[in-house]
Amino acid sequence: MRNQAEGLLKSQPRIVSVASGKGGVGKTIVAVNLAIVLAQRGMRVLLFDADAGFANAEILMGITPKNTIKDFLQRKISLDKVIFQTPYDVDLISTGMDVEDLIAFNLEDKTELYNDLYRISAEYDYIVFDFPPGFNEELERFYAGSDHLVMVTASEPTSLVNAYTFVKLMTIKGVDPDGFHVVMNMVKDMRDGRKIMDRFISVITRFTGIPITSTHLIRYDMLVKDSVNRQIPFVTNRKTAQPSLAIYGIADMITKRQTVKKLSFFDKIRAFFGVG
Ligand SMILES: Nc1ncnc2c1ncn2[C@@H]1O[C@H](COP(=O)(O)OP(=O)(O)OP(=O)(O)O)[C@@H](O)[C@H]1O
Ligand SMILES: [Mg+2]
Incomplete structure (x- = not known):
């Protein structure tokens, strides 16, 4: 039976952030394929490419969105024109700049952006963010505003040290996602x-105390x-290969874990930036 809380949750998307301590470890690959798998399972998904780096989501999907958030802010085009419908049932927003650069825009523009993002967010079940490393x-x-942090x-030592530092900083800063x-x-x-x-998980648990929701190997x-070179995400055509199975596993853990939100992502972000 549906209760009131479930009804309220319906209008709020779950936020999934894909992050890493170090660059080039596979964030964009995970974000793109995860977004597609969620869409394949009937979820309404928005992929938010918040990394202006080179091998970004649009390249992996072989598409070229006409407009970016930068155009929204600089040329005042509507946010609807920034949303690009990919052939994979996933909508894509490209920032065209790093999240850090966003800070430089004036408050009025940003308020409009957050309000518009908030308006469109109700149309999605999941918003997957692909962030720059760090x-x-x-x-x-x-x-901090995310429901799930991926x-x-x-597996090599430098990457693990960066990942550990990332988790340590999360705990120090009080970032505590519902699913980690x-x-x-x-x-x-x-x-x-x-x-x-x-070993890595036992070190994290021992020294940070942060509970780990799930672990996955790719x-x-x-x-x-090949999928990067051909610009075709592997979950669409290599469905039984291990990397695809791993992505299904992540999607399972994310969809299985229904979190109860106290404050919506956009409310948190607006509060953080002092806009609204
Ligand atoms: N499982 C894998 N097997 C083989 N190669 C891989 C695998 N995962 C990633 N790669 C390679 O690593 C490259 C970087 O992956 P990706 O762009 O997803 O990393 P990223 O963390 O998003 O990087 P950045 O920090 O620059 O945004 C890919 O283009 C691909 O060539
Ligand atoms: Mg990337």
Whole structure:
């Protein structure tokens, strides 16, 4: 039976942030394929490309959105014109700049942006953010507003140290998402990878106390590179390959965990930026 809380939740999208301590570990690959799998499961999904970096979501999907958030702010075009319908049943918004750059725009423009984003957000079940790597004050606000944080790391020591620092900063700053998912990508030996993951999680639990909702391994696989080169996300045509199965696993954990929101993402962000 549907209760009132469920009715209220309907109009608020779940926010999924894909983040990492270090660059080039596979955030965009995870964000794009995860967004597509959620859409394949009947969810209304918006993918928000908040990274102006080179190998971004539009390249992975082989599309070229006409407008970006930058156009919205600079040329005053409507937000509806910034939303691009991809062939994968996922809507895409490209910022055309880093989240950090957003801070530079004036309050009036930003207020309009947040209001418009808030208006359109009701049309989605999930908003998946692909962020630039790292942890800073601006990104922290977005992470803090998320329902699910998907942290991607590689299995080599430098990446793990960065990932650990990322988690440590999260705890220090009080960022406490309802779902915290750890994805270890580009794993060459799955058995070793599982061991490294287990050790990593035990260190995180011991030294930060943060509860981990789920852990996932993605194999190092040429099909991932191929999918980047061909600009066709692998979950669409390599459905039974390990990287696809891993993405289904992340989607399972995200859809399974229905969180109860106290304050909506956009309310939090508006409060953080002092707009509204
Ligand atoms: N599982 C994998 N197997 C093989 N290659 C992979 C795998 N995952 C990622 N790659 C390679 O690594 C590259 C970087 O991945 P991706 O762009 O998703 O990283 P990112 O974390 O988003 O990087 P950035 O920090 O620059 O945004 C991909 O273009 C691909 O070539
Ligand atoms: Mg990226």
